[in-house]
Amino acid sequence: MNNTTRNRTMLIDFYEFTMANGYFNSKLKDKTVYFDISFRKVPDEGGYAIFAGLGSMIKYIENFEFTEDDLQYLKNQNLFSDDFINYLRSFKFTGDIYCVKEGTVIFPYEPVLTVKANIVEAQLLETYLLLCFNHQSLIATKSSRIKRAAKGRVVLEMGARRAHGVSSANNGSRAAYIAGIDATSNTLADCLYGIPCSGTMAHSWVQMFDSEEEAFRKYVRTYPNNATLLVDTYDTLRSGIPNAIKVIKEELLPKNITNFAIRIDSGDLTYLSKEARKMLDEAGLTMCKIVVSNALDEYLIEALLNQGAPIDVFGVGERLVTAKSNPVLGGVYKLCAMENEDEITPKIKISDNPVKITIPHFKKLYRIYDKKTHKAKADLITIFDEKIDESKPLTIFDPEYTWKTQTFKEYIIKDIRETIYKDGKLVYKLPSLDQIREHTKKELSYLWDEVLRFDNPHKYYVDLSEKLWQTKLNLIKKMKKSL
Amino acid sequence: MNNTTRNRTMLIDFYEFTMANGYFNSKLKDKTVYFDISFRKVPDEGGYAIFAGLGSMIKYIENFEFTEDDLQYLKNQNLFSDDFINYLRSFKFTGDIYCVKEGTVIFPYEPVLTVKANIVEAQLLETYLLLCFNHQSLIATKSSRIKRAAKGRVVLEMGARRAHGVSSANNGSRAAYIAGIDATSNTLADCLYGIPCSGTMAHSWVQMFDSEEEAFRKYVRTYPNNATLLVDTYDTLRSGIPNAIKVIKEELLPKNITNFAIRIDSGDLTYLSKEARKMLDEAGLTMCKIVVSNALDEYLIEALLNQGAPIDVFGVGERLVTAKSNPVLGGVYKLCAMENEDEITPKIKISDNPVKITIPHFKKLYRIYDKKTHKAKADLITIFDEKIDESKPLTIFDPEYTWKTQTFKEYIIKDIRETIYKDGKLVYKLPSLDQIREHTKKELSYLWDEVLRFDNPHKYYVDLSEKLWQTKLNLIKKMKKSL
Numbered sequence: 001m002n003n004t005t006r007n008r009t010m011l012i013d014f015y016e017f018t019m020a021n022g023y024f025n026s027k028l029k030d031k032t033v034y035f036d037i038s039f040r041k042v043p044d045e046g047g048y049a050i051f052a053g054l055g056s057m058i059k060y061i062e063n064f065e066f067t068e069d070d071l072q073y074l075k076n077q078n079l080f081s082d083d084f085i086n087y088l089r090s091f092k093f094t095g096d097i098y099c100v101k102e103g104t105v106i107f108p109y110e111p112v113l114t115v116k117a118n119i120v121e122a123q124l125l126e127t128y129l130l131l132c133f134n135h136q137s138l139i140a141t142k143s144s145r146i147k148r149a150a151k152g153r154v155v156l157e158m159g160a161r162r163a164h165g166v167s168s169a170n171n172g173s174r175a176a177y178i179a180g181i182d183a184t185s186n187t188l189a190d191c192l193y194g195i196p197c198s199g200t201m202a203h204s205w206v207q208m209f210d211s212e213e214e215a216f217r218k219y220v221r222t223y224p225n226n227a228t229l230l231v232d233t234y235d236t237l238r239s240g241i242p243n244a245i246k247v248i249k250e251e252l253l254p255k256n257i258t259n260f261a262i263r264i265d266s267g268d269l270t271y272l273s274k275e276a277r278k279m280l281d282e283a284g285l286t287m288c289k290i291v292v293s294n295a296l297d298e299y300l301i302e303a304l305l306n307q308g309a310p311i312d313v314f315g316v317g318e319r320l321v322t323a324k325s326n327p328v329l330g331g332v333y334k335l336c337a338m339e340n341e342d343e344i345t346p347k348i349k350i351s352d353n354p355v356k357i358t359i360p361h362f363k364k365l366y367r368i369y370d371k372k373t374h375k376a377k378a379d380l381i382t383i384f385d386e387k388i389d390e391s392k393p394l395t396i397f398d399p400e401y402t403w404k405t406q407t408f409k410e411y412i413i414k415d416i417r418e419t420i421y422k423d424g425k426l427v428y429k430l431p432s433l434d435q436i437r438e439h440t441k442k443e444l445s446y447l448w449d450e451v452l453r454f455d456n457p458h459k460y461y462v463d464l465s466e467k468l469w470q471t472k473l474n475l476i477k478k479m480k481k482s483l
Numbered sequence: 484m485n486n487t488t489r490n491r492t493m494l495i496d497f498y499e500f501t502m503a504n505g506y507f508n509s510k511l512k513d514k515t516v517y518f519d520i521s522f523r524k525v526p527d528e529g530g531y532a533i534f535a536g537l538g539s540m541i542k543y544i545e546n547f548e549f550t551e552d553d554l555q556y557l558k559n560q561n562l563f564s565d566d567f568i569n570y571l572r573s574f575k576f577t578g579d580i581y582c583v584k585e586g587t588v589i590f591p592y593e594p595v596l597t598v599k600a601n602i603v604e605a606q607l608l609e610t611y612l613l614l615c616f617n618h619q620s621l622i623a624t625k626s627s628r629i630k631r632a633a634k635g636r637v638v639l640e641m642g643a644r645r646a647h648g649v650s651s652a653n654n655g656s657r658a659a660y661i662a663g664i665d666a667t668s669n670t671l672a673d674c675l676y677g678i679p680c681s682g683t684m685a686h687s688w689v690q691m692f693d694s695e696e697e698a699f700r701k702y703v704r705t706y707p708n709n710a711t712l713l714v715d716t717y718d719t720l721r722s723g724i725p726n727a728i729k730v731i732k733e734e735l736l737p738k739n740i741t742n743f744a745i746r747i748d749s750g751d752l753t754y755l756s757k758e759a760r761k762m763l764d765e766a767g768l769t770m771c772k773i774v775v776s777n778a779l780d781e782y783l784i785e786a787l788l789n790q791g792a793p794i795d796v797f798g799v800g801e802r803l804v805t806a807k808s809n810p811v812l813g814g815v816y817k818l819c820a821m822e823n824e825d826e827i828t829p830k831i832k833i834s835d836n837p838v839k840i841t842i843p844h845f846k847k848l849y850r851i852y853d854k855k856t857h858k859a860k861a862d863l864i865t866i867f868d869e870k871i872d873e874s875k876p877l878t879i880f881d882p883e884y885t886w887k888t889q890t891f892k893e894y895i896i897k898d899i900r901e902t903i904y905k906d907g908k909l910v911y912k913l914p915s916l917d918q919i920r921e922h923t924k925k926e927l928s929y930l931w932d933e934v935l936r937f938d939n940p941h942k943y944y945v946d947l948s949e950k951l952w953q954t955k956l957n958l959i960k961k962m963k964k965s966l
Contacts, residue, residue: 008649008671010670010671010674011643011649011652011653011669011670011671012669012670012671013641013643013644013668013669013670013682014668014669014670014673014680014681014682015668015682015683015684015685016682016685017670017682018682018683018684018705018706019684019685019687019688021705022688022701022702022705022706023691025705026701026705028691028692031691033691035687069674070674073670073673073674079706119691123687126644126685127643127644127669130644130645131643131644131645131646131648131649131652134644134645134646135646135647135648135651138647139647158496160494160496160610160614161496161609161610161613161614161617161814161816162613162614162617162811162812162813163614163617163618163647164618164621164622164646164647164648164650164651164655164805164810165614165618165647165648165649165650165651165653165654165655166491166494166614166648166649166650167647167648167649167650167651168618168647168648168650168651169494169614170494170648171648172647172648185496185497185498186494186495186496186497186610187493187494187495187496187497187500187556188491188493188494188495190497190556191493191552191553191556197497198497199496199497199498199499199500199501200498200501201498201501201502202498202499202502202609203817203818203832204502204518204606204817204818205502205505207818207830207831207832208506208511208514208516208602208818208821209511218505218509219505222501222504222505222508222509223501223505223562232834233832233833234833234962234966235833235835235966236835238966239966266834266835266836266839267834267835267836318811318813319811322647322805322810322811323810324810324811327647327805327806327807327810328645328801328802328805328807329645330645330801331644333644334686334687335686335687335690335691338691347690348690349686349690349716350716350717350718351715351749351750352718352719352749352750353749353750356749479717483717483718483721483722
């Protein structure tokens with residue numbers, strides 16, 4: 001079986017099948033349930049995360065189909081009823097999905113996405129939806145940090161060779177672009193998603209010619225516009241930069257070309273970039289840009305800029321595409337409610353570890369903005385049918401320290417989730433990638449600097465409505481009493 | 484364009500195209516070159532890595548083909564000659580590839596894989612070969628550590644939901660299985676590769692029923708053989724385990740079923756597993772296995788076992804599938820030689836950072852075993868045409884501290900690389916996954932415990948032949964003199 005073309009439908013944890021078959025063959029079969037996707041902790045001790053992955057989720061659901069091979073495989077397990085296998089043969093998602101838009105800023109414990117469906121359908125979607133959410137939001141979040149560290153400078157994503165497989169590379173490029181990264185080295189990502197793609201030379205190019213000078217000369221003659229000469233194959237300051245200057249002056253300046261750069265890929269990037277800048281400027285090449293690469297991330301970029309390194313472009317690879325410092329987002333998919341004769345019954349999962357206690361019920365997710373500054377002040381999670389009267393002051397309280405309250409008078413409140421599926425029909429039109437990227441940019445502009453900073457960021461408020469908080473408390477009490 | 488079905492050929496860093504077109508339109512076009520894949524550092528400060536990824540590389544090369552869409556894309560860049568694009572239209576790999584077998588133990592600086600081909604072909608394969616090597620060897624290496632920490636106990640891989648995309652999940656499951664992990668939760672990995680797949684229930688199953696007891700009862704009635712009851716949805720010791728015991732005694736023991744388990748997914752796993760064991764044993768369920776999960780890795784497994792936690796099965800997810808503690812292997816693809824009129828000229832890349840200086844020349848990779856113990860003593864890298872006379876003592880020396888020598892008298896020496904491609908033809912038959920797994924097991928048995936240990940492992944010797952060492956030194960000197 002060819003991995004490249006095989007349908008992805010079976011990327012389902014086996015226990016989803018055992019559970020789904022169990023439900024299917026019980027009285028629970030047609031039970032409508034609600035599952036939330038949420039996460040518990042922002043990676044890298046950061047103040048915010050960025051949601052990505054909805055595009056892949058939609059693609060999965062639209063192409064969700066069990067082949068006869070898949071069904072035969074399941075049959076061979078001797079665990080599942082024929083009725084269940086026949087049901088899978090004509091499986092069609094018939095539920096609703098509510099989700100924030102890609103590029104939206106999200107915070108721990110929020111119901112980023114809710115699936116409302118019969119229990120069999122809802123259970124079967126778990127693995128893939130989580131995979132998309134966890135991976136792509138992780139990379140978007142990491143990329144946003146890296147781009148912000150560069151303080152407006154260009155950042156290129158070049159991590160394909162260190163990615164965790166093909167989809168890690170492709171969806172990694174896409175998530176990075178959503179978060180503001182400027183271009184990718186991965187040509188396939190451009191073919192698939194239209195992400196600007198760039199690249200010029202590796203060390204092998206320089207090694208292939210009899211001399212570094214010849215290698216540079218040959219390159220700029222082939223690609224006179226937009227050449228980036230890699231200067232560290234032999235010796236950056238004694239060979240690479242002098243050769244680059246010579247070739248640029250002889251080959252490009254006479255043609256009035258002013259768009260070129262050098263790239264430094266090893267050594268002390270602060271020292272080398274400062275020396276390079278001096279040498280280039282003294283040669284009259286003030287327009288020559290300096291690109292650096294070599295295991296960079298937001299911390300190193302921040303340090304380089306703090307030291308005054310005159311860098312124009314950062315090439316970032318392995319630490320972005322794997323989110324190296326914290327490669328797990330940890331999103332979960334939890335049952336929060338079920339319908340009983342048209343009434344929605346909230347459901348909870350208790351844990352000795354309070355952070356693992358779920359927020360019960362079918363909910364809505366609101367963001368509260370200051371009417372004057374348009375800055376986001378807090379998020380409010382309510383039960384789905386609560387009404388908020390914007391003309392009246394709104395008091396919210398911390399779900400953990402309930403005496404911590406805030407009252408908003410001049411505010412705008414917005415339900416930040418969209419209806420993606422309604423009765424199994426895709427009713428949402430995915431924006432273009434550039435629109436998503438634009439949305440991210442806007443989202444970040446709504447946050448206070450205190451939430452955005454890397455070290456010890458201010459904890460953004462995510463509060464529960466009093467009714468929801470009370471519902472949760474009652475369920476915990478009831479559960480504890482019954483033990 | 485559908486991400487699921489799109490050909491992967493274009494997963495090529497854009498600079499490979501600019502370089503390839505540059506070579507193609509120069510006198511270098513038909514130049515035969517040699518590129519090595521190697522890595523510089525074992526992740527997690529470990530003593531060895533395990534090679535994986537060859538299966539995916541072969542699949543890629545066998546299916547390597549530019550579609551008309553791809554060619555049109557390249558044409559639209561206005562950078563590449565028509566001749567080059569026409570050449571790509573009928574691209575066929577015509578070179579040789581030498582590589583260690585999947586599952587082989589590998590060490591830093593070794594030429595794990597060598598591509599001999601014309602420069603255009605060799606350059607275009609770089610990104611994908613590195614991606615396969617870096618990802619799959621990383622996960623195999625991590626998985627080997629985790630499996631060894633479990634000291635013979637069963638380890639299940641259940642990381643799909645936290646994987647970095649589809650191929651991270653599928654190839655992650657495969658790499659884990661190669662390294663000795665016993666089964667996966669990912670059904671697609673079983674469909675694709677035949678990896679044993681398992682799974683029983685999530686918290687949602689327990690939440691769906693009116694009581695935990697009912698949930699357990701319903702489950703074991705549906706799946707009487709091999710049920711694993713998840714006991715921490717409400718309260719492990721006060722509710723989960725008592726309910727599990729009750730249901731097992733009432734439903735399974737009367738049917739003479741003795742194959743069942745409980746799973747604990749939160750809380751203090753040492754304390755809970757000890758208490759669980761006591762409760763189960765007191766109820767006469769000594770045969771009931773205890774499964775634990777919750778962000779486990781080799782360090783936590785080792786700690787649990789050191790504390791005497793009576794655990795039979797470890798479920799390992801995010802920390803395996805992302806290699807969380809060190810998610811980058813860092814393999815590189817470096818030009819090491821080129822042919823000039825039938826002579827092979829060694830090539831080097833210098834760096835201020837000695838670890839980034841490459842080992843020049845077309846090489847062979849030997850492993851030296853003790854004739855009596857069959858333990859691997861050292862690896863020896865030589866120039867491709869050096870002869871070693873096994874009947875004579877062999878003295879090797881440390882390439883860094885050359886006064887450190889070792890002489891072997893009773894030894895077996897083995898070229899550990901296979902010819903995978905010869906003149907573009909695949910001449911290697913990939914072993915079955917179980918054969919690869921068996922090979923890994925054997926490979927580990929050749930290593931001394933001192934190399935295998937987690938903390939401060941003994942550094943396995945990887946030495947250069949004198950001729951190769953001299954070649955490298957001469958090239959460095961020559962290069963430095965020319966600056």
